[in-house]
Amino acid sequence: MKLLAIETATPASSVALGIGRDVVASAERVERRGHAAFIVSALDFCFDQVGWRPHELDAIAIDVGPGLYTGIRVGLSTAQGLAAALGVPLVPLSSLDVIALHAATHRRHVWSVVDVRRGEVAVASYQPVPGGVVKDGPPQLVEVEQFRAILQSDPEDGLVVGDWASLPEGFFRGLHRVKSGRPQFPAAEAMLELAVGRVDREEFPHADEVRPLYLREPDVTINWKQYREEGPWAEQSPA
Amino acid sequence: MTVELSSNGEVDTRAIGRRLASFLGRGDVVLLAGELGAGKTAFAGGLAEGMGIEEPVISPSFMLVRRYAGGFTPLTHADVYRLTTMNELEDLDLFEEARDGVLIVEWGNTVASAMPDDHLRVEIEVTGTNDRVVRLIPCGAWQSRSLKEMVE
CATH class of the missing domain: 3.30.420.40 (ATPase, nucleotide binding domain)
Known part of the structure; x- marks a missing residue:
């Protein structure tokens, strides 16, 4: 089983390719910003290393959070796009589970x-x-x-x-x-391990249904009307 | 203490922005308020100029966030006009983006509650066809910073 794991939910971005749980290529970078710039070149690098083509993949694992909003969005949109184009399962994993897996x-x-x-x-x-x-x-x-x-x-x-x-x-x-x-951050390599079991048991939602796991409270709407009527610095009230 | 300045048009508004640049440093947050056409982007453009950014500043209404790295300190220019919810604001990850420099937010008044307590409010009021009153309102730790030299 050829797997791709994408991890962008925390300051440590990583990408790994594996045959089952065995890592055959990986790339990692720790930086709070710039997940988008990292991910495409990291994917290219990993595929080059092992000489695979994306269409050979059997499944893609993605960290859906909790974590950094932008990072999660970047990783998930990339993974979702790939899964849709290749018609392969997308396995959502939680950053917390990925970290805990390798806790000593x-x-x-x-x-x-x-x-x-x-x-x-x-x-x-x-x-x-x-x-x-x-x-x-x-x-x-x-x-x-x-x-x-x-x-x-x-x-x-x-x-x-x-x-x-x-x-x-x-x-x-x-x-x-x-x-x-340790570990301090979730790693794509650890994701492979969790993803293999999920794929075997066919434990994954449809790729379109995978959503970020933010855990944040209900959304607050920006009340544009209120500002017009009460002056520019009217206090925010939850919608 | 609020500083009130008058502007007779875009050129003046830019100049005020340019002058403010010397008061700003890494980590500072500026929230801009003013109706469409008040001159918010002109102000931001002046600010960028004052920070040594040569690239022309254009309204980020469509892009939401633009980053200018060519100056003395990076400038992150955001516009929340097209946002409808605070989660969308979170998605922009503005503070993370702007941590290494200055953040200026157009329509920042609408999201003030999600902004750090220490920020400078800049309000541009339209008082005539070209006339504007520009108010600099320090909040939080900004209150102990002197803006006296902004007044000529």
Whole structure:
């Protein structure tokens, strides 16, 4: 099975080609901006490395978030376009799952975290099992302080993986049973591993139905009328 | 303290923008308000000129965001006129785009609540066919920055 994985949900963009879960080519770059510029050249590079043509692919894996809005959109639109053109399955994966997969658990309760800014983080927790991790429940969006409280009240020894470096300084102070570890960002290579199983079990939606996983609260509409009537700097109110 | 300046047309408005450039640095956010035709893009063009950007600044209404990297510090010029929701604004990832330089947002008044507290508001009021009043309104940390030299 020839697989392509595209990862642009965090500052670390990566692309990997694999035969099943075995990586045959990959490219990576860590930068918050410029996912779009990276992805096309990274794809070209990887295909060149192994001499594949895109139409040989059997499936495409894409990280749908949570993470950076623009990054997710860039990756997903590229993956969706490719999947549509090639008529192959598109397997959506969560950034948190991809990170947690390679956590060196040491039998600790795993907390996978992705920075979504504005003082919030996306988190999901996982139980260590032989050969991997099993998710406790759906991912949540929590304020940084709230996340700290959750960790503090967790009776198990915890391991925080993902972008914990983006947490405020001193975050871990006093959290004696909690350790932090790698990986810091999700990687396309790890996505291959998760995608293989999904493809085998035919566990994926139609490519057109794949959507970004932002986790953000209901949308706020920009109230243009209000500004006309109350002057340019009228206060914003949720729609 | 609000600084109020008068303009007799586009040339003046540009000049005010050009003068403001010397007060701006990395990480600064400027929100522009004013009706269509008030001179927002002229102001932004002057600002770019003052920042040493030689490329002509054109309205980003269609593109939403334009980035000018040729000056002393990069300028990110955004226009939210075509947006309808705050999520679309998030999608632009403006602060990330503009972190290394100056961000100026046309119709910035409409999205002020999603902007950093520390910003400079620039309001261009149409008072006649060519006459405009340009108000510089410092918000947050901007209140402790002096704009006195903006007044000739």
